[in-house]
Amino acid sequence: MQTPLIDDLISALRVLPGVGAKSAQRMAYYLLERDRKGALRLSGALQEAMDKVGHCEQCRTFSETDFCPICASSKRNQNEICVVESPSDIAVIEQSGIFRGTYFVLMGKLSPIDGIGPDEIGLPLLELRLQQQDCSELIIATNPSVEGEATAHYLQQMAKNYQIKVSRLAQGIPLGGELEYLDSGTLTQAFISRREV
């Protein structure tokens, strides 16, 4: 026996990933009771972002300008391209500070069974870039899933046609990871990629 507007709000909050009926209700009440200003700010931010954020014309990541800050930066090495599946992968890599090149975001991965082929993940745009630009290295950072591997393989073949150096992120034991809790696939990779010290 909620009022219609509160029902609407609770049901709208459930579009958020990980938010079920209970948390949506808790959020709605919290905002109504304690943070109406914050709720209005969120309303505005959602509207603005959905209206104005599109994709970078070079790397396909989210951007409200034609080119994202990374693609537009003169401080980044435009000849190194790191291929990732999603914009959140960029966020993780940027946090590490290890990479000073640019990105290409697939916004997905090859999955023929779901009708997702090279066109759907923007590969013609990437290929054009490999043709037109003097790329020194293509770093493949897709996830180590079946589709991620298939995508990596496809990218590798593509780069070969343009004699571009291709590399992949190393797989192995994560920092602080305990052998005991590793899956055997990771352990196998760690063995295969072992280095003499």
Next chain:
Amino acid sequence: MQTPLIDDLISALRVLPGVGAKSAQRMAYYLLERDRKGALRLSGALQEAMDKVGHCEQCRTFSETDFCPICASSKRNQNEICVVESPSDIAVIEQSGIFRGTYFVLMGKLSPIDGIGPDEIGLPLLELRLQQQDCSELIIATNPSVEGEATAHYLQQMAKNYQIKVSRLAQGIPLGGELEYLDSGTLTQAFISRREV
């Protein structure tokens, strides 16, 4: 190196209770990537609710009309008043279907140390109702915390002045609760309130 609008959205999402930096980013990307329509719907629902939802003039729960659906209903016993701390308590009780009376929502509880006295939790409004209306029973359903108990005690005294029957929800072992995991306060209450069978 996010764009300003995405940064705004991520930071705005953090007004939601239980949403930290990581989930906010995940939510922002998810909405941008997969559910822009849902995000716009959420934006609208937030705006509408914050603009139009106020408080019921009789029971203080959230309502966009002068009186909430429960207070306005001729099917509810207007002479039984159940006092709860927050609108979400109403939702829980309504789900059980056990109660057919009306409510009074404190929107808090007595806490002199935080400057929350009887006025701040709307008790003058409740007292007026007890004076003007032929109440058959005041059911106190505040939480069993220190402040909840103090509030219950205050309400009890108030109702006494008007010779109104007062009751409190029983405390004891929850359905399906295992003794092993009960706190000793609950167990003590269960002993004190034990009934001959």
